[in-house]
Amino acid sequence: MKILVAIKQVPDTATQVKIGAGGKAIDTAGITWIVSPYDEFAVEEALRVKEKRGQGEVVAVCLGPDRAKEALRSCLAMGCDRAIHLNDPAWTAADTLTTARALAAVIKQEQPQLVLCGRQAIDDDMGAVTAQLSEVLGWPCAAWIMEESVDADGKNVRAARQVEGGLEVFDLPLPAVISAQKGLNEPRYPTLKGIMGAKKKEIKDVKASDLGLGAEPPQLSVVALEALPPRPPGRVIQGDVATAVKELVRALREEAKAI
Amino acid sequence: MRLTLTDEQQMIQTMAREFAESEIKPVAEELDREERFPHETVKRLGELGMMGMTIPERWGGSGADAVSLIVAIIELAKQCASHAVILTVNNSLYCEPILTFGTDAQRERFLTPCARGEKIGCFSLTEPQAGSDAANQQTMAVRDGDHYVLNGRKIFVTNGREASTALVFCQTDRAKGRNGVTALLVDKGTPGFSVPRTEEKLGIRASDTAEFLFEDCRVPVANRLGEEGQGFKIALATLASSRIGIAAQGVGIATGAYERSVAYARERKAFGVPIGQHQMIQWMLADMATTIEGARLLTLRAAALKDAGQPYVKAASMAKYFAAETAMKVTTDAIQVHGGYGYTREYQVERFFRDAKITQIYEGTSQIQKLVIAREVLGGDA
Numbered sequence: 252m253k254i255l256v257a258i259k260q261v262p263d264t265a266t267q268v269k270i271g272a273g274g275k276a277i278d279t280a281g282i283t284w285i286v287s288p289y290d291e292f293a294v295e296e297a298l299r300v301k302e303k304r305g306q307g308e309v310v311a312v313c314l315g316p317d318r319a320k321e322a323l324r325s326c327l328a329m330g331c332d333r334a335i336h337l338n339d340p341a342w343t344a345a346d347t348l349t350t351a352r353a354l355a356a357v358i359k360q361e362q363p364q365l366v367l368c369g370r371q372a373i374d375d376d377m378g379a380v381t382a383q384l385s386e387v388l389g390w391p392c393a394a395w396i397m398e399e400s401v402d403a404d405g406k407n408v409r410a411a412r413q414v415e416g417g418l419e420v421f422d423l424p425l426p427a428v429i430s431a432q433k434g435l436n437e438p439r440y441p442t443l444k445g446i447m448g449a450k451k452k453e454i455k456d457v458k459a460s461d462l463g464l465g466a467e468p469p470q471l472s473v474v475a476l477e478a479l480p481p482r483p484p485g486r487v488i489q490g491d492v493a494t495a496v497k498e499l500v501r502a503l504r505e506e507a508k509a510i
Numbered sequence: 511m512r513l514t515l516t517d518e519q520q521m522i523q524t525m526a527r528e529f530a531e532s533e534i535k536p537v538a539e540e541l542d543r544e545e546r547f548p549h550e551t552v553k554r555l556g557e558l559g560m561m562g563m564t565i566p567e568r569w570g571g572s573g574a575d576a577v578s579l580i581v582a583i584i585e586l587a588k589q590c591a592s593h594a595v596i597l598t599v600n601n602s603l604y605c606e607p608i609l610t611f612g613t614d615a616q617r618e619r620f621l622t623p624c625a626r627g628e629k630i631g632c633f634s635l636t637e638p639q640a641g642s643d644a645a646n647q648q649t650m651a652v653r654d655g656d657h658y659v660l661n662g663r664k665i666f667v668t669n670g671r672e673a674s675t676a677l678v679f680c681q682t683d684r685a686k687g688r689n690g691v692t693a694l695l696v697d698k699g700t701p702g703f704s705v706p707r708t709e710e711k712l713g714i715r716a717s718d719t720a721e722f723l724f725e726d727c728r729v730p731v732a733n734r735l736g737e738e739g740q741g742f743k744i745a746l747a748t749l750a751s752s753r754i755g756i757a758a759q760g761v762g763i764a765t766g767a768y769e770r771s772v773a774y775a776r777e778r779k780a781f782g783v784p785i786g787q788h789q790m791i792q793w794m795l796a797d798m799a800t801t802i803e804g805a806r807l808l809t810l811r812a813a814a815l816k817d818a819g820q821p822y823v824k825a826a827s828m829a830k831y832f833a834a835e836t837a838m839k840v841t842t843d844a845i846q847v848h849g850g851y852g853y854t855r856e857y858q859v860e861r862f863f864r865d866a867k868i869t870q871i872y873e874g875t876s877q878i879q880k881l882v883i884a885r886e887v888l889g890g891d892a
């Protein structure tokens with residue numbers, strides 16, 4: 252079974268994000284880039300499906316600038332068989348729909364039976380690509396999946412997601428798109444062998460024209476990034492316990508209107 | 511001169527860092543307190559291909575270069591110095607000499623399982639009367655047909671209790687002094703080979719340090735590494751290389767203590783401001799950052815020389831000496847930055863301080879490193 256995993260390269264979770272000079276993008280100086288954690292669940296799940304079936308191919312795909320190759324190489328080190336890098340100046344300002352269309356075009360060429368993504372990328376937390384991608388493809392989609400199993404003949408996938416107080420279980424005919432939620436699995440560390448072998452695996456560069464796509468202006472354009480106002484300092488209520496509690500209750504009710 | 515890591519070295523560094531932070535850091539304190547060998551995490555290091563990092567794949571290792579080994583050891587030592595030494599002893603003091611001096615049959619039997627991390631190896635040179643003066647070997651091996659009969663006592667063997675096989679140095683011809691030293695691979699379970707005790711230690715308490723007793727222990731001649739009388743040369747060549755790993759351990763210990771100090775200096779307040787705003791704290795942090803960077807570069811340089819096939823004995827001794835002294839100084843200051851809390855077990859720098867001390871002692875004390883460096887500097891005159 253061929254499985255395609257769409258991943259995004261995002262700033263490390265420990266990054267202190269600063270708004271860049273133009274006010275429309277973040278300042279990327281000094282940022283460490285990683286594979287978005289939810290996408291790592293997707294990669295891990297794809298590898299497990301392949302390992303369980305004893306055969307198959309896992310292809311990692313990423314749309315992003317030159318540096319995104321590092322993210323793809325991490326996926327190869329984890330065990331993906333090959334990678335496709337959608338890298339073209341035409342995609343510099345790509346919004347989620349442009350990204351979904353580019354991914355759909357690759358998927359039409361590659362014809363995987365299963366597409367896995369993370370439930371959202373942890374940089375802008377938009378979470379739209381999976382849905383848009385399935386829509387463009389006309390494929391069924393199950394999002395925020397915590398459990399998954401492909402049936403023996405590779406025709407259907409059973410997927411479960413957490414809902415308030417329980418699990419919701421679906422059957423989807425393949426091909427289908429699934430997005431991974433935390434809890435789906437515990438991603439492996441790349442082994443030394445995987446890391447050393449990654450450079451021998453193919454990362455194919457693909458341009459928009461290779462997919463028959465033209466340059467389309469994004470339909471979503473960023474107007475401004477605004478920093479949150481700094482948090483006002485906390486307040487310590489002084490005095491003996493009885494008075495302090497009274498004052499706390501009053502402040503919560505009258506000032507914060509929290510109770 | 512290239513001062514950046516390759517993509518591959520960076521990926522190894524990232525993997526080692528993530529593993530150390532997620533899997534080792536949470537257990538390090540308990541292992542130290544209970545003086546317990548970390549079987550579970552060492553097994554996982556083996557599965558990741560870390561226990562025989564620089565050994566070729568053909569012999570069960572990962573085929574990584576010395577720089578990769580160094581960056582990985584630094585990451586482990588930033589969380590737990592014991593894991594760092596368990597790994598470097600297996601990789602550099604046990605696997606590497608078998609790779610370099612062993613026959614294919616010996617590599618198959620003694621190297622491959624340890625390079626895969628399925629078993630652990632150790633290196634047993636030190637004796638009660640042979641520490642810095644390592645050539646003064648008293649353990650005797652007397653040839654008897656296809657066997658050597660081994661008698662004597664070895665001490666301070668890292669991984670000694672846990673190892674399946676020991677690389678043991680002994681005398682086969684006392685009259686020849688250092689040219690009479692021979693290296694034997696001795697399996698645990700060989701009659702006459704016992705481990706009477708392990709040490710209770712100040713630091714690296716999750717790593718076992720064992721005593722070996724050999725009483726008429728019969729070792730097949732086929733287990734001899736290299737030729738009779740070649741043992742001391744094997745020991746010196748092995749130590750020169752593995753010293754870079756101990757330097758890396760020192761860099762890692764220092765870095766771990768430093769990072770914790772920076773975090774503490776930001777959060778702890780005294781006289782109304784974070785202590786990091788007091789100039790004397792800043793001074794300590796600046797000294798830490800600078801000496802650590804120096805030690806790191808010396809260590810990476812020694813490893814890079816080794817990878818390039820250049821002479822590296824002096825570079826390795828400089829790195830080991832400077833990194834060990836740096837680890838001791840930085841961990842001392844790290845406790846100072848933490849004040850009274852640093853002296854307790856709460857902030858871990860106390861463990862780093864205890865762990866740092868050994869880097870000045872094993873694989874050649876700081877004094878012995880200076881001797882080696884001076885000898886290299888003065889050439890034949892010293």
Ligand SMILES: Cc1cc2nc3c(=O)[nH]c(=O)nc-3n(C[C@H](O)[C@H](O)[C@H](O)COP(=O)(O)OP(=O)(O)OC[C@H]3O[C@@H](n4cnc5c(N)ncnc54)[C@H](O)[C@@H]3O)c2cc1C
Nearest residue numbers: 633634635636641642643666667668719872873874875877
């Ligand atoms: C925890 C631990 C783990 C160890 N692991 C191993 C291991 O795996 N395998 C192994 O074989 N050994 C191991 N050792 C032994 C270690 O390498 C020796 O302890 C070390 O080489 C010093 O030898 P020594 O203890 O006999 O000290 P000594 O040689 O007695 O030295 C005592 C002091 O005298 C100084 N000194 C000695 N000679 C000179 C000189 N010529 N000039 C100036 N100063 C000098 C030393 O620097 C030191 O300060 C380990 C030791 C410890 C504590």
